[in-house]
Amino acid sequence: MKLFSRKGKPVRLETERFVLTTTNRRDIARHSFPWTTDPEIMHPMGYGTKWTMRKWRRTYPRFNNRTRFCFAIRPKGSDTVIGYERITMDGHGNAILTVMIGDRGWWGKGTVQETRRAVIDFAFGTLGCARLAGYVLESNYPSIANYQMLGFQCEGVNRKLRRNLSGKGRLDMIIFSQLAEEWQALREKERAS
Amino acid sequence: MTAIERACSLVAAALDLGPEEVLADGTIGAVRGWDSLGHVKVLIAVEGALGRSLKAQETATIRSVGDIATLLGEPPAP
Numbered sequence: 001m002k003l004f005s006r007k008g009k010p011v012r013l014e015t016e017r018f019v020l021t022t023t024n025r026r027d028i029a030r031h032s033f034p035w036t037t038d039p040e041i042m043h044p045m046g047y048g049t050k051w052t053m054r055k056w057r058r059t060y061p062r063f064n065n066r067t068r069f070c071f072a073i074r075p076k077g078s079d080t081v082i083g084y085e086r087i088t089m090d091g092h093g094n095a096i097l098t099v100m101i102g103d104r105g106w107w108g109k110g111t112v113q114e115t116r117r118a119v120i121d122f123a124f125g126t127l128g129c130a131r132l133a134g135y136v137l138e139s140n141y142p143s144i145a146n147y148q149m150l151g152f153q154c155e156g157v158n159r160k161l162r163r164n165l166s167g168k169g170r171l172d173m174i175i176f177s178q179l180a181e182e183w184q185a186l187r188e189k190e191r192a193s
Numbered sequence: 194m195t196a197i198e199r200a201c202s203l204v205a206a207a208l209d210l211g212p213e214e215v216l217a218d219g220t221i222g223a224v225r226g227w228d229s230l231g232h233v234k235v236l237i238a239v240e241g242a243l244g245r246s247l248k249a250q251e252t253a254t255i256r257s258v259g260d261i262a263t264l265l266g267e268p269p270a271p
Binding site for chain 2: 112138148154171
């Protein structure tokens, strides 16, 4: 049990415009709580907009920087957190990616493309993951686009998994995935071009 | 007008581009403005052209002009 409770060291990733540093759920909840009242941020993730700080904090696991990471995203030269990238890894080398960009000023500016590339490189390269997956509600078109642009394949659909918080009926959940060798091939193709 | 020509003009109109800026081999991320937010406009335009909402599986597999042409070329559902 000791092995599984041991914490890893903090991790820092850097991209052209951003710095990503691992953080803890208390700080995440504190920084992201103001975003929880915004339906355009919360509904695409399948969350409602009525939260207490305590309940919101409890939606996050304890991040151990070994198998569960949450990176705070800050623009270079700024202390302001604009969002979070998460990796949750199991014992089989599978990891699930999650992202939340709460600062609307960074929407539509390639933020997720840039930060997720660093996270994917870290997951495949440093953590040695074999497979990454992302779960996206069918109505979350921007997130679908982000997975597609990074070469993720649609694996299938969980039918009518969630209530539609922005309208009627229920929504399907789309499963995207990417294998380590697919990402490597994509990176080599990019380098060659 | 062929399905591929319709798909090109649909993407161009959705992204407010000139017709010459969207070619038959255009893909998400490669066509100017076809990014995560541009994709919302493209998918809404596809739904408008089809006259129905996209199914999740369709939404997940549209990543090029060719994919849109395939959808537009399908006969309407009975």
